[in-house]
């Protein structure tokens with residue numbers, strides 16, 4: 332029998348995992364704080380628009396009503412949660428609590444954003460859930476703030492010991508407060524910019540016409556359909572429907588729920604494309620065809636009729 336190879340201690344083995352998971356969750360949180368569209372309910376990729384879509388496509392859709400109705404509070408909760416999990420993971424501070432939060436967030440994303448990803452291993456959220464589970468099972472390791480804090484045992488006869496423990500606790504409190512301030516500053520920036528600025532996808536160069544629901548479906552004046560890109564026919568909050576002019580002078584209507592994992596897509600008028608904010612799939616509004624994946628299937632088409640300068644879309 333050959334001798335077993337030299338084994339590294341778990342603290343070393345888990346460092347790359349801690350670094351990657353922590354950095355990714357911090358990055359994801361800062362992206363949300365920095366993106367003015369995330370909490371803007373009128374933006375296609377906003378938290379409110381995504382939860383509206385996931386209510387139809389997720390197995391926990393029945394429970395998403397409060398998240399949709401209080402999108403600002405839940406959106407901030409998700410962003411702050413990611414920031415706390417990321418910092419706790421990188422620093423090894425309250426390791427098991429951070430790992431439990433990571434599992435909870437990743438499973439929530441798996442059951443909503445990634446639920447319709449096929450095959451399932453194309454979605455990353457389930458992998459994140461198991462990675463956080465591994466950290467939680469391992470618990471605090473040697474190179475962590477948990478270990479550093481635990482190393483201080485108070486001996487009341489040794490004032491030096493007491494001082495050291497107090498200083499460590501103060502340092503941990505300072506780091507936690509700093510993280511909260513960082514997130515609050517991001518949220519403040521978001522609140523300021525979100526009122527005056529929309530993301531490029533939510534700010535098409537051609538004005539998006541308003542929809543007129545009718546018994547036969549949706550309708551829009553032909554003059555309101557841009558020469559390139561597409562016009563959105565449904566109000567924010569509902570499933571989007573887009574119409575575009577085709578190369579042969581006709582019109583095309585397609586649904587705006589991404590066929591990859593069910594996110595509502597938006598219009599990038601500059602590029603003349605429909606773009607999914609979740610994983611970046613792009614679609615041709617003139618045909619609904621996929622231009623770039625991960626989506627594989629085209630957007631659904633709806634029949635249209637034109638009369639008296641008005642285009643009507645029949646959804647069913």
Ligand code: FES
Nearest residue numbers: 589591592607610
């Ligand atoms: S939901 Fe994944 S690309 Fe649209």
